[in-house]
Amino acid sequence: MGQNAVVTQRNGSRVRVVVLGGGPGGYEAALVAARLGADVTVVDRDGLGGAAVLTDVVPSKTLIATAEVMTLVDGAAELGVRLAPSHDGDRRAQGVSVDLGAVNRRVKALARAQSADIRTRLEAEGVRLVQGTGSLDGPNRVQVLAADGTVSALDVDTTLVAVGARPRAMDDAMPDGERILSWTQLYDLDALPERLVVVGSGVTGAEFASAYDALGSDVVLVSSRDRVLPGEDADAAAVLEAVFARRGLTVLSRSRAQTVRRTADGVLVTLADGRTVEGSHCLMAVGSIPNTAGLGLEAAGVTLSASGHIEVDRVSRTSARGIYAAGDCTGVLALASVAAMQGRIAMYHSLGDAVAPLDLRTVGANVFTAPEIAAVGWTQNEIEAGDVRARTVKLPLATNPRAKMQGVHDGFVKLFCGARSQEVLGGVVVAPRASELIFPVTLAVAQRLTVDDVASALTIYPSLSGSIAEAARRLHNA
Ligand SMILES: Cc1cc2nc3c(=O)[nH]c(=O)nc-3n(C[C@H](O)[C@H](O)[C@H](O)COP(=O)(O)OP(=O)(O)OC[C@H]3O[C@@H](n4cnc5c(N)ncnc54)[C@H](O)[C@@H]3O)c2cc1C
Numbered sequence: 476m477g478q479n480a481v482v483t484q485r486n487g488s489r490v491r492v493v494v495l496g497g498g499p500g501g502y503e504a505a506l507v508a509a510r511l512g513a514d515v516t517v518v519d520r521d522g523l524g525g526a527a528v529l530t531d532v533v534p535s536k537t538l539i540a541t542a543e544v545m546t547l548v549d550g551a552a553e554l555g556v557r558l559a560p561s562h563d564g565d566r567r568a569q570g571v572s573v574d575l576g577a578v579n580r581r582v583k584a585l586a587r588a589q590s591a592d593i594r595t596r597l598e599a600e601g602v603r604l605v606q607g608t609g610s611l612d613g614p615n616r617v618q619v620l621a622a623d624g625t626v627s628a629l630d631v632d633t634t635l636v637a638v639g640a641r642p643r644a645m646d647d648a649m650p651d652g653e654r655i656l657s658w659t660q661l662y663d664l665d666a667l668p669e670r671l672v673v674v675g676s677g678v679t680g681a682e683f684a685s686a687y688d689a690l691g692s693d694v695v696l697v698s699s700r701d702r703v704l705p706g707e708d709a710d711a712a713a714v715l716e717a718v719f720a721r722r723g724l725t726v727l728s729r730s731r732a733q734t735v736r737r738t739a740d741g742v743l744v745t746l747a748d749g750r751t752v753e754g755s756h757c758l759m760a761v762g763s764i765p766n767t768a769g770l771g772l773e774a775a776g777v778t779l780s781a782s783g784h785i786e787v788d789r790v791s792r793t794s795a796r797g798i799y800a801a802g803d804c805t806g807v808l809a810l811a812s813v814a815a816m817q818g819r820i821a822m823y824h825s826l827g828d829a830v831a832p833l834d835l836r837t838v839g840a841n842v843f844t845a846p847e848i849a850a851v852g853w854t855q856n857e858i859e860a861g862d863v864r865a866r867t868v869k870l871p872l873a874t875n876p877r878a879k880m881q882g883v884h885d886g887f888v889k890l891f892c893g894a895r896s897q898e899v900l901g902g903v904v905v906a907p908r909a910s911e912l913i914f915p916v917t918l919a920v921a922q923r924l925t926v927d928d929v930a931s932a933l934t935i936y937p938s939l940s941g942s943i944a945e946a947a948r949r950l951h952n953a
Contacts, residue, residue: 482512482826484632489514490826493617493631494818495609495770498525499811500637500802502593504818508633509600511826516629517602518609518619524590526639526803527811530659533589535682537582538661539843541573542689543907546845549689553882573690576665583662605629611636611771614795618771633797633825636777636785637818638770640763640803648674648735648759654742655735655757658683668692668756672744674732675760676703678842681715683758685844688724695752696724697744699731704842708855708903710869711848714885715905718846727752735759765804782806789832791821799825813838836901837921841910846886849913852901852920853891864894868949870942872906877937883907890916890926890946897925899947906939915943926950 482490492508494501497519508515522529548571551558559570597604605627607619617629642657644650650657656664658679669692673684676698684696696703696719703719703726704712719726731747735757742757765783772779776795778786784806791799799821802814816833823830842848858865872878872886886905893900899919904912919929929947934940 482508490632491630492516492633492635492822492825493518493609493629494635494637495617496520496525496637496639496766496802496804497523497593497604498637498639498802498814499527500639500804500814500818501525501635502597502818503815504635504637504801504822505597505602506600507819507822508826509597509602511822511828513633513822513826515602516605517597518605518607518617518629520606520608522590523593523597523604524586525637526641526659527814528589528593529586530662532811533586534582534662535658535679535686536843537585538578538690539682539686541578542686543845545571545573545689545691546907550882573667575667575690578690579662579664609638610769611775611777611798613771614775614797631797633799635791635818635821636767636770636772636793636798636800636804637802637814638766638804639814640765640809642759643762643764645732645735645759645761647733648744648757650759651737654737654755655759657759661758664756668754670695670741670754670756672697672735672742672752672754672757673760674735674744674757675762676700676726676728677706677760677762678704680758680760682843683760684719684724685715688719688722689845694724695754696726697730697732697746697752698726698728701728703728704848707842707848708850708889710855710887710889711850711903711905714846714887715842715844715848718885763803763809765806767804780806787817789820789834790824790830791817791833792824797825807833808835808838808840810838810840837917839913839917841913843910846883846906847909848903848905849909850901850903851913851917852899854901855889855891855903858891863900865891865900866894866950867891868946870946870949872939872942875937875939875942877939877941878906880937881907883939888912888942888946890943890950892926892947892950897927897951898923899926899929902943902946904943912939912943915940 490513492513492515494517607621671692688694734745741755744752778794785800801817839851869889889903891900902916926947934944
């Protein structure tokens with residue numbers, strides 16, 4: 476079935492699709508369904524674009540864009556750039572500082588504009604938009620509670636639940652929006668926190684710790700684990716920890732935060748072993764919980780996991796016929812790109828178009844720290860555990876000519892290939908803008924290219940991507 480095919484039922488009426496949630500899982504699906512000719516309604520509670528656009532991806536990456544400028548400023552002296560003289564290299568004394576109020580106004584304006592663009596696009600494609608809180612009333616009906624308390628109902632043939640997730644809160648560390656903050660509350664600050672204690676060293680905690688350090692805050696990262704980024708490549712995490720240490724960012728590892736309290740002029744974080752950490756502000760980044768409670772899911776026959784996530788298969792089907800789910804509420808992989816793909820797949824499947832099941836091996840993921848950490852495919856952990864037979868090459872960026880010119884000292888390119896097949900199985904790039912550099916590796920994994928295929932494509936000289944081709948050449952010779 477091609478684009479603009481009109482999806483009809485036996486009685487000749489168009490298939491009625493209702494999408495709960497207007498984030499990437501929901502709106503991308505709605506666009507696909509509309510193009511396939513379905514009668515599509517999106518019910519959204521908090522704003523089109525979802526948390527991805529309004530509080531999570533877009534705001535954080537916009538803030539990080541400013542942090543990147545400050546990181547470049549920090550490295551500028553090595554490249555011969557002279558700012559106003561300062562004996563100790565202090566940035567404020569050199570006349571460089573961040574106006575967080577201005578940064579956050581830009582962040583919020585950009586997020587609003589992106590949300591408005593998504594609304595325009597959905598309307599242009601003929602998608603009906605309903606603002607309110609949706610829930611299932613059995614398998615073929617959706618109820619919507621509007622902000623003014625009125626309730627309406629929609630009859631449905633196919634439902635997609637894409638209601639996302641929200642920050643997990645701890646009873647003894649409740650965000651107050653002023654000093655103890657969830658990541659959604661950071662953009663109301665109009666002055667840089669003097670000393671920011673970040674609780675949680677997963678991707679979100681590491682990204683904000685790195686960003687606020689670059690912006691000029693004194694940062695303490697409280698990590699319950701042995702190292703930061705426990706879910707990422709261990710060599711990559713080691714590079715980041717070394718950079719953090721060099722920049723003066725304190726990491727308290729094996730330190731579990733138990734309570735966070737307001738003090739007269741800041742916060743006091745008490746760790747499980749009794750130690751305390753003082754700060755002006757505390758950011759809680761201890762994970763997310765799915766927005767699946769009270770939606771009538773179980774009554775409609777949808778199975779939830781113990782964590783409250785909706786169980787789905789690789790074409791986004793739930794256990795209930797006609798009900799699909801996508802994005803963070805499924806707990807498959809909390810990425811906007813994956814949410815969008817799950818949503819599209821759900822619509823292709825339910826509306827009878829050609830569909831390839833979700834393949835997580837080809838999903839590239841990036842941690843937007845300085846340097847960035849990007850990865851795709853099989854991991855070193857899996858290789859070492861014997862899950863796949865692979866050969867590995869790791870090239871430090873310090874030997875790359877472009878890196879030398881740019882004053883890039885930290886990072887590496889790591890590539891994995893099948894021990895016999897020579898196919899590229901995965902890789903890790905730790906570098907500034909690694910998010911842009913990982914794409915050739917993603918392409919190689921997705922298209923099952925061999926290391927010789929990758930090595931035979933010419934890279935620009937000098938370029939950081941030259942290290943990816945060089946790693947592929949080394950794997951040929953290894
Ligand atoms: C700080 C941070 C940074 C991130 N950065 C990145 C990144 O750089 N790249 C990346 O790929 N991913 C990133 N992520 C992950 C990304 O934000 C999520 O994977 C993505 O938002 C998931 O999209 P979604 O559609 O499932 O849900 P959401 O974006 O959360 O959207 C869900 C929508 O559903 C609505 N909703 C909820 N309940 C109801 C209801 N009952 N009825 C109607 N509507 C409802 C909500 O209002 C919301 O609009 C980041 C996450 C965080 C926390």
